[in-house]
Amino acid sequence: MKKITLGLFSLLFYWNSQAAIVVRDINDFTFSLNTFVDLDFNNDNVPEFTMQYMNNSVESFFDPNMVNFVTTGTFDSGYGWDVMKFLSFDTTISSSSIFGAQADAYIDPSWANPVDFFPQGDSYIGCKFKLANSWHYGWILVNKNGNTITLKSYAYNDVAGQSIKAGQLDLLSNQGFQIVDNQFFPNPAKEIVTSKIGSSIKLVTLTDLTGKHFPVYFDNSSINLDHLQKGMYLLEVTYEQNIKSFTKIVKE
Incomplete structure (x- = not known):
């Protein structure tokens, strides 16, 4: 399995106790x-x-x-x-x-x-x-x-x-970013999903359908969902070159 880095624990903990x-x-x-x-x-x-x-x-x-x-x-x-x-x-x-x-x-x-x-x-x-x-x-x-x-x-x-x-999924602004229609595969997934965009992933925000945020493990092109319960989640991913994507992911 690829080496996955842990991202945004402190920020996500802060978000969980704040507005959403x-x-x-x-x-x-x-x-x-x-x-x-x-x-x-x-x-x-x-x-x-x-x-x-x-x-x-x-x-x-x-x-x-x-x-x-x-x-x-x-x-x-x-x-x-x-x-x-x-x-x-x-x-x-x-x-x-x-x-x-x-x-x-x-x-x-x-x-x-x-x-x-x-x-x-x-x-x-x-x-x-x-x-x-x-x-x-x-x-x-x-x-x-x-x-x-x-x-x-x-x-x-x-x-x-x-x-x-309109279309905002979290409290981070989309201003200054190019919004692209990205797909992750496989979807549904049991463990790891991989981006089809060539740029490296810099930031991932993962929420469930109630707006609750979860810690995220990711590397340059992949995101680990293994720690999540089964269900549907929303991924907001920020890439190099000021690119963002929004994707629905189903965890099996």
């Missing part, structure tokens, strides 16, 4: 007529809100004093207060975002301007909701294939009032 981005990487949910999915960001069995497919669009109904979505406009502007805005990866979601919804919001409603229709492929929805009477910011990852919407995962910052970036 909590990620819920659910089984992909594809919307169809009269289907719905509950979004429970903090995993307390009490959904923050529900999204469903009715009236030819994915929509959500909610109390705007407790929940809201980033929208393309505001009620005062006369357009877009009920049209969810698609966000690209790394877009900041914060108190400065436009949360214009009154009590309902929609993906691609019939009255939306064509420029506001969600693009094909992956994009994000920005949201906020109250926990213990304080606002928290989050993102929802959706995929559009034709006219079909699939919800893939969602996350929030567990520190009240603090921003989150």
Whole structure:
């Protein structure tokens, strides 16, 4: 077996006792007529809100004093207060975002301007909701294939009032990094996974689906999963030349 170095024990221990981005990487949910999915960001069995497919669009109904979505406009502007805005990866979601919804919001409603229709492929929805009477910011990852919407995962910052970036998996900023679509193999894996990127690994952040961080053993191209329980994990890997990748890994 390759010699593996232990990385980031002290930093990961610090993160475990501090704030975190909590990620819920659910089984992909594809919307169809009269289907719905509950979004429970903090995993307390009490959904923050529900999204469903009715009236030819994915929509959500909610109390705007407790929940809201980033929208393309505001009620005062006369357009877009009920049209969810698609966000690209790394877009900041914060108190400065436009949360214009009154009590309902929609993906691609019939009255939306064509420029506001969600693009094909992956994009994000920005949201906020109250926990213990304080606002928290989050993102929802959706995929559009034709006219079909699939919800893939969602996350929030567990520190009240603090921003989150669309697609952010931890509290480290992605600014200044090239984000690449990397694959590790084998996946699922029992012990070691190897990166397909030629650059050397400098830093690895490993979390489970609740946002809990784990110590990581790695060398220039491989990561050791042998010490982990079976399940799904999220890998954020930083390489030389300011490259980052985000990957779901299944430990057998």
